[in-house]
Amino acid sequence: MTYRVAELIADSLAAHGVDRAFCVPGESFLPLLDALHDRNDIDLVTCRHEGSAGLAAVADAKLTGRAGVVMASRGPGAFNAALGLHVAAQEAIPLIMLVGQVDRPNLDRDAVQEVDCGRSFAGLLKWSVRLNSADLVPEMMARAFAAALAGTPGPVAVELPEDLLAETAEGLVARTNELALPEPGIDAIKRAAGLLAASEKPIVLVGGECRTASFREDLITFSEKWHVPVVTLNKMQDQFPNDHRLWAGQFGFFTSPSHAKLLERADLIVAIGTRLGDLSSLGFAFPRQSEPRQPLIHVYPDTDAIGKRFRTDVAVVSGSHAFLLAMLAAPATSPDRKQWLQQAAAVRAATHGWPRIGVPSEDVLGHAVAAIASHFKADGIVTTDSGNFAGWVHRIFSLAPATRLLGSACGAMGSGVPAGLAASLRYPDRQVIAFCGDGGFLMTGNELATAVDRRANLMIVVSNNCSYGTIRSHQERTFPNRPYGTDLSNPDFAALARSFGASGFVIDDAESAPGIVGEAMSVRGPVVVEVRSDVRQTLDKSLVASR
Template identity: 60%
Template sequence: MGYRVADAIVDSMVAHGVDRGFSVPGESFLALLDALHERRDFDLVTCRHEGSAALAAIADAKLTGRPGIVMASRGPGAFNAAIGVHVASEEAIPLILLIGQVDTPNLGKGAVQEIDSSRAFLGSLKWSGRIDRADTTGEIMGRAFAAAVSGTPGPVAVELPEDVLARVMAQQPARVHGHAVPGASLDEIGRVHELLANAHRPILIVGGECRSPEFRRDLQELVDLWDVPVALTNKNQDQFSNLDPHWIGQLSFFASPAHTALFSEADLLIAIGSRMGDVSSLGFAFPRQEPTPQRFVHVYPDPGIIGRHFQTELPIVSTAHEFVRAVLRHAKPAATSAAWMQRVAEAANRSHGWQPENTLADDVMGHAVMALNRLAKRDAILTTDSGNFASWVHRIFRMTPENRLLGSACGAMGTGVPAAVAAGLRFPGREVLAFVGDGGFLMNGNELITAVDRRLQLRVVISNNGSYGTIRTHQQRHFPSRVSGTDLVNPKFSALAEAFGAHGFRIENAKEAADVVKQAMAVDGPAVIEICCDPDISVDRSLKWD
């Protein structure tokens, strides 16, 4: 059979540190599947839908810092995986989509399912290429990996004509092009210290550009050195300990009045590892631009991002970790006033403080999540799908860097279960809690069978309120008592879980929440905890918001 282009592609992925890919098999990349048959250094995860395969690959990329790999056939397969292209672009996650393509003699002839990925995903891909000659395999794959991780990370696509995949070639070392990692200069670090020394009400905003344990340890050291309050961007609540007095909270879609007031008083904002989009800037409100702009330091590895939306007093082209390392090498301690730290504590408590005594008897979700929080292991991995139910998770769980949080920062439904599968595979035996709504589960919950197949220690917590709850909330706000198109008829999810071969549990009222959760957390293997709740019950009732 000889050494084929397909074998070279696998060697390239392994050379770039990738050891896992997610796929729905297609006849257009049979040679690639064959090349993986006897590999012990690469785990091919067979999924039930290309969309969930792509979302699982994105979660794996968040956990490893390396590009996620998804393999799909052309046409329907690629377009099913398109949600991953969108999410990776929105959330700046490196993703490589390998697309099986028609054979080279039929390219451009409109053969069955043929697509041009560069046009099909225009505006979302960072780069696209095609391996149409055997001798370009190493170059194309090297460029794909470099493009996915450089600057602002994101998705790339590589088309694989099926006849080229099977071509025999001379074996060559895989090409690893590498990418530049920018860092802050000594002058820039000095200027940051100068701005910080003159600030009375500073805030440090931390995004998800780097998620490694080493970065989180260094971040804690930096915060202790600077004595500066920390706000985390959406779905990055695990980047910094929520138990630390410097923690302000998570900046999410609906800012609390306490957060808004605190940011309006700040006289210096330092953002690292965030593009400072609409959610991270509380609707492009901060840093304030007029009448008097707030002083703003923006640290990000892509110069095209800095200055896009805000007047920036000090732009620094650097990765978040390189910046933090540079500051620590040239340490200059600072001190924040006790009055400002008191304001920070008040804002954190008003935005995230959960009062169990305020949790009403009909708040089934609140009681269930409190029970899960009590029993969850200290290093549990949490995934959240998109939906109002996630508010209970973010406010009840106090996360630390020992946890990992994989959330749908851009609001893509269907993320929760595929992300949990990726986490369970990446950390075998570690406890994984996937929080999903009924709508999101019925999008990609079929990957529960993958968890059953792999014997993952996964708990899928389903908020069954018979509704697309977030949209219903918007409807009630804009068109009171005129609910339209958001009601759902659902199966009994606990029974469905058992049909999948998982354990099924059901919570119908708050009184039984603690006991059912205890039973579910004790079983071995995947389990589903179905929580029957009212779509019109809000998390806000157990908060002390202004």
């Protein structure tokens, strides 16, 4: 058989550690599909929508630390997949989008579905390339992966003209480029250690630049050595054990007043693995720039992300883990911070945990989430779509060192099910629970068909309040008693699940939640649990009632 460019691209994927790709097949990259047909080192997951495929690839990248791969056809396929590009850019996740393109003689002639990805997605992509000749494929593919992973990770688009895929590539070999991994300088570590040693009320903000198990272990050791509380940023709750005495909780999409007050009192902020965007800086309010200014140690592997919005006292251009290792090797001294650590622990207690008494029975979702959390395993994986329903998940679930959380940090609806699919395929023997709202599920819930086809061990929990509830809550605050355009008419989600070949359960009152959850947990394979709740019964109302 002739060795084609299609085989060369498949070899390039394998050379970069790719063992799974998500796609909706298209006639514009048939040779590549053919090249993958007889391989057993790359699993091709056929999805029902390119948007889902892109979101699943992003989730897989979060789990592996490698670039996720999504394949789509040109035009509509590429634009459908662009949701994944947006999420990857917002959350700094490495992603390769392979796009089947029209044949080279018809480029720039307005051929059917022709699209220039570089121009169309310029604001999102770190780099884009259109492959034009077989001899440049090894170089361009290596460059694409390097671009996706270097500095601030992000999305890269590679256009594949369909006639090029069928060309011979005899004698050409896939190649990889070694990735430059910045490490902290000796002077930066000395200055960071000096500031930490002198600080009375330091706080560490941890983002998602590094998500490895060894990083998390060393983060615990670092916090204990320097006696400093740790706050995990939005959807990063799994970065630090939730039962650890030094965990001060998670900054959510809407940060609690308790966390805002804690950050206000800090006399040093150590930001590790975050670009300090609007959510992690509470609307660019912290570190405080007015007097008394809060000193900042900022650790990130990209110079463009440091000193961009805030005055930085110690700029550490480094990977998060390399910084921790250097700080662990440095001598540590610190003042007595007992009172400060008690304040941080009080904030954690105020913002996390399930009230044992007083939560109204009308809050069916809260009781259902509590019942599910009681069955959650220490090495389980939980995914959350975007929406207010996730508030109970983050408050009730206590995540252990081996737990993984895949959340929509940038607020992209529809991510819950694709992330759950990716997690269940990556770790088929681990418990995976995907939490969605009714709106988000109906955006990408068709991937339930993919989960059934793959016999994925996935539980999907749908909060059905017949509303785009988060948007409605904004309406109620801005225009009281005037909700409009946010009501939904929904199907029977449990019956819908059964029509897909999955199991379906319904929880419509708090009293039945423990029993139904127990029954659903006993079923292996795709399961959908519909929780019917009242959009007016918010988490805040339940917390007030429980006091």
